[in-house]
Amino acid sequence: MGKYDIVIIGAGASGLLAALTLSKHGKKVLVLEKKSHVGGNCNSYMIDGFQVDTGPHAITHLAEGPLKILMENYFDYLPVFEDYGNYFARTEQHFVKVPSNLKEFAVFDPLPKKDRLLIAQALTKQLTLSTFGFDLTKQSVYDALPKNLSKDTYDFVDSISHFLSGKSMKETSVHRILTGSSFVRDRVTQEQFESIVGKHKKTPVESILRTIIPSEHHASLQDRIYSVSNQFSSLGRLATNKASNSQGYPRKGLKALLNAILFSLPKSVEIKTECEVRKIFVKDGKVTGVEADEIYTADVVIHTGFARDLPSMIEELPQAYIDELNGIVHSKSLTLWLGFDKILDEFNYIGSEIWYKENAYWAMPISNYDSSLAPSGKQLVGFAFAMDEGASQNTEIKKAYETVFTAVPNAEDHVEMQHEQVTIPEKASVTIDGNFAKIRTPVKNLYIAGTDTDSRSMGITRAAYSIIELLGILNEDSNLH
Ligand SMILES: Cc1cc2nc3c(=O)[nH]c(=O)nc-3n(C[C@H](O)[C@H](O)[C@H](O)COP(=O)(O)OP(=O)(O)OC[C@H]3O[C@@H](n4cnc5c(N)ncnc54)[C@H](O)[C@@H]3O)c2cc1C
Missing domain, CATH: 3.30.70 (Alpha-Beta Plaits)
Incomplete structure (x- = not known):
């Protein structure tokens, strides 16, 4: 029986980022992973001489988003990101850039001219609402569109919705489209980060902006990063937006990001694979440990698998909470x-x-x-x-x-x-009626982290948001410092 400050269930990007950050705050951490390998969906492997990733990946908001903050504060090694490039639309007749601003809408020939104008108007209206602070998480993309568009246009918008949320335009929120297409940017400053987590001594790596993408190799991305470092309003961006701004693909494949996290982990972090957590122990309303291949006791347990799986590992959960977790939707x-x-x-x-x-x-x-x-x-x-x-x-x-x-x-x-x-790309799709799990659970010192706890951004950027929130909540609960 081992005794730890923190046991983390799951060694995907979220679990490993939690392990990295918490161990660097001085915690003795054990990570338990049910599969034979770590990384979850953030991984690559060889097939007949080709190195495939676990799904195609664009890593978003690298210039000023939450992943950048975690990299700069906790990583000892940084991956090199290649300039993501452009998004194109292919049809039988066309291969053209997907429009990400009004100018590009004007020349996006695959859709009828009238539809392009109507979509641009609808987009302007939604961005205006967003700028004035309206909550667009419950507004469906379909409802925000004019109703007399061509089938091609609906197919186009429906496809974008599917790629951003895994669901149709009737189920996808406008909020998701605006954030996923970079009209609304994800940004976490060092000041905001320190106000959440407390004063933190950064790992002495150079700024990701200066070192991760050496300008002699990545001049175009470097230029874009500096240009987006200036604050644009969302509406300003409608005129000038470049969807691929500050997106990258890790050189050597997705596993380079995984390796950067693994190489940055202090030696004190223990990881056990083929170790499925089947039971979480609770005494007097407080978590005491878990059962996997053996029993591990801990002051804090963090679950980074599916939040919906929590009730199968723990008996003491109230029915209302279980119903909330069952309201989380995901797609394949x-x-x-x-x-x-x-x-x-x-x-x-x-x-x-x-x-x-x-x-x-x-x-x-x-x-x-x-x-x-x-x-x-x-x-x-x-x-x-x-x-x-x-x-x-x-x-x-x-x-x-x-x-x-x-x-x-x-x-x-x-x-x-x-x-x-x-x-399953993300543990919770951002739909108009889907739920998200709260990081705090009804059990004291049992927390959830991962892509089903945060509706902001997508994929690994969303996982990074969830870890920053987790650190903030652990700080509030006096479990961080
Ligand atoms: C096809 C596809 C495309 C994607 N595209 C992008 C993209 O373009 N950009 C982007 O940023 N992201 C993208 N993603 C999403 C991104 O990969 C994930 O959001 C991220 O890797 C999720 O990390 P996670 O740790 O939250 O979850 P997971 O990777 O699911 O990790 C959870 C881990 O917990 C383990 N686990 C679960 N239950 C237990 C238990 N009881 N005991 C022990 N271990 C347990 C699991 O085995 C798993 O290893 C994509 C994903 C896919 C599949």
């Missing part, structure tokens, strides 16, 4: 990774593309960022689809391949490797 995604025997002209760009006709996909040719992710002269592209949960997995996979080969007919003749992943 299917990723096809295709390794091509050559670099295809169709995927010769930096960034990602969406196909928004029948069975939409979001695709990223990740070996264009780093050619070492594919064997020499070959190419690796990931195609992500939102899954229809009513349909069988095999049907969805078959349909996905058909879609890719309809969108890019030449691709089929060059497939050398194919690999499929079915995953």
